[in-house]
Amino acid sequence: MIPGVFEYHRPSTITEAAGLLTRFGDDARVLAGGHSLIPMMKLRVANPEHLIDLQDVGELKGVSITSDEISIGAMVTQHELIQNDALASAVPIIREAALQIADPQVRYVGTIGGNVANGDPGNDMPGLMQCLDASYEVAGDKGTRRIAAREFYEGAFFTALADDEILTRIVIAKPQAGSGYAYEKQKRKIGDYATAAAAVIVGPGIGSIAMTNLGDTPIWSAGANDALAKGDVDGAVNAVMAAISPASDNRGPAEFKKHLAGVILRRAIERAQGRAN
Amino acid sequence: MSKMHVKMTVNGKEVEALAEPRMLLIHFLREELNITGPHIGCETTHCGACTVDLDGKSVKACTVFVAQANGANVTTVEGLVNDDGSLSVLQEMFREHHGLQCGFCTPGMITRAHRLLQENPNPSEEEVRFGMSGNLCRCTGYQNIVKAILAAAAELNAAREAAQ
Ligand SMILES: Cc1cc2nc3c(=O)[nH]c(=O)nc-3n(C[C@H](O)[C@H](O)[C@H](O)COP(=O)(O)OP(=O)(O)OC[C@H]3O[C@@H](n4cnc5c(N)ncnc54)[C@H](O)[C@@H]3O)c2cc1C
Ligand code: FES
Ligand code: FES
Numbered sequence: 434m435i436p437g438v439f440e441y442h443r444p445s446t447i448t449e450a451a452g453l454l455t456r457f458g459d460d461a462r463v464l465a466g467g468h469s470l471i472p473m474m475k476l477r478v479a480n481p482e483h484l485i486d487l488q489d490v491g492e493l494k495g496v497s498i499t500s501d502e503i504s505i506g507a508m509v510t511q512h513e514l515i516q517n518d519a520l521a522s523a524v525p526i527i528r529e530a531a532l533q534i535a536d537p538q539v540r541y542v543g544t545i546g547g548n549v550a551n552g553d554p555g556n557d558m559p560g561l562m563q564c565l566d567a568s569y570e571v572a573g574d575k576g577t578r579r580i581a582a583r584e585f586y587e588g589a590f591f592t593a594l595a596d597d598e599i600l601t602r603i604v605i606a607k608p609q610a611g612s613g614y615a616y617e618k619q620k621r622k623i624g625d626y627a628t629a630a631a632a633v634i635v636g637p638g639i640g641s642i643a644m645t646n647l648g649d650t651p652i653w654s655a656g657a658n659d660a661l662a663k664g665d666v667d668g669a670v671n672a673v674m675a676a677i678s679p680a681s682d683n684r685g686p687a688e689f690k691k692h693l694a695g696v697i698l699r700r701a702i703e704r705a706q707g708r709a710n
Numbered sequence: 711m712s713k714m715h716v717k718m719t720v721n722g723k724e725v726e727a728l729a730e731p732r733m734l735l736i737h738f739l740r741e742e743l744n745i746t747g748p749h750i751g752c753e754t755t756h757c758g759a760c761t762v763d764l765d766g767k768s769v770k771a772c773t774v775f776v777a778q779a780n781g782a783n784v785t786t787v788e789g790l791v792n793d794d795g796s797l798s799v800l801q802e803m804f805r806e807h808h809g810l811q812c813g814f815c816t817p818g819m820i821t822r823a824h825r826l827l828q829e830n831p832n833p834s835e836e837e838v839r840f841g842m843s844g845n846l847c848r849c850t851g852y853q854n855i856v857k858a859i860l861a862a863a864a865e866l867n868a869a870r871e872a873a874q
């Protein structure tokens with residue numbers, strides 16, 4: 434399992450990294466933790482000629498928390514998310530979800546930026562970010578812009594990110610006081626991607642749901658969120674069930690996944706409601 | 711194919727070599743440096759046999775390019791022995807509690823367990839199982855691996871208290 438040949442770059446600023454991406458265009462990819470990209474390169478599914486390693490770009494690190502907003506650098510690892518107590522008290526669902534991703538070794542290096550930028554429907558963070566209604570800050574040679582997580586995913590491995598853009602930070606509004614949360618994930622074994630997963634935030638007048646690995650992109654539905662905010666759990670579940678489109682694969686037939694999606698979604702809602710006050 | 715100059719600290723020693731950036735860290739350690747403690751089991755980031763300590767993190771060396779480790783501090787199971795070359799407490803506990811049978815997974819298990827105990831010197835059984843979940847063993851059924859790690863934690867803690 435030897436990947437193809439590439440030239441290695443290690444810039445230390447966003448500007449320098451964006452300049453390299455512009456210069457090499459389609460032939461270049463950025464490398465974060467490498468735990469999605471390197472496996473794909475070993476299989477030669479990905480063959481970038483230039484790899485731009487972001488590990489030295491300090492601007493992409495760190496978590497900052499203000500009274501109403503949380504900003505997480507793209508290069509923050511899952512391990513760092515879990516270790517951060519201030520983050521866990523501001524947005525506890527992030528720790529709960531991160532602990533269900535992969536295994537300890539993968540979490541030490543896998544980054545939140547790589548997880549959300551990758552576009553793999555199996556990744557857990559994209560659905561979580563849709564549930565939290567997060568935005569992604571991206572930077573390119575032409576400047577910076579913000580893209581809502583709910584509008585970012587276009588298809589499996591297709592996102593709104595342009596070839597020459599880098600995802601720099603993830604910005605989340607602090608969930609409203611009194612809301613409860615749950616991240617519920619069904620997997621075949623520890624370390625596996627989801628057969629189905631549900632992220633839920635619920636409280637008085639508040640409802641947000643997103644589902645993972647039940648279609649080409651993570652799935653959220655305005656109808657489901659409105660129903661949940663009004664306390665109509667059956668309505669919310671029905672709206673989600675109408676929006677998902679799981680495919681049969683080695684994690685099970687589509688019918689099984691649909692059944693499972695309903696079960697874990699109800700479980701997540703119940704657990705989240707138990708935590709709301 | 712252009713090679714790059716890589717420099718890193720491995721088990722306390724500075725090493726320098728020319729290598730292709732795409733070379734995997736596990737191949738660099740085993741084939742260039744003849745450090746054969748870390749094993750290649752699956753080569754697909756699942757089994758943990760290739761686990762090494764990279765700048766204080768447990769990582770699967772089959773999924774790291776040597777270029778990424780340029781400038782890093784790497785420790786393998788060979789680097790965990792006591793200064794006089796005798797087995798460390800953790801290594802000794804694996805022997806005493808039969809934490810291995812064929813031994814293939816053992817270097818990865820011990821290297822990972824070492825970092826786990828650095829971060830959490832007094833883990834519960836559940837925390838050990840969760841913290842070791844990136845390492846697979848085909849022989850032991852894990853029971854004795856968990857026992858060995860808990861015994862090492864107890865012994866290290868007792869030694870720490872005695873030293874105070
Ligand atoms: C055994 C195993 C089990 C796993 N299980 C899970 C799981 O259960 N759930 C889960 O969610 N994930 C899982 N993963 C994936 C893991 O979480 C990855 O680390 C993650 O998907 C990607 O993060 P990374 O930092 O490794 O990104 P990389 O692999 O470095 O990059 C992934 C992609 O994103 C792009 N990219 C990275 N950073 C940026 C950026 N800042 N801006 C623009 N583009 C960027 C890269 O060019 C590449 O195309 C697993 C991986 C392994 C090996
Ligand atoms: S050889 Fe690296 S995880 Fe199996
Ligand atoms: S002792 Fe044989 S694989 Fe673990």
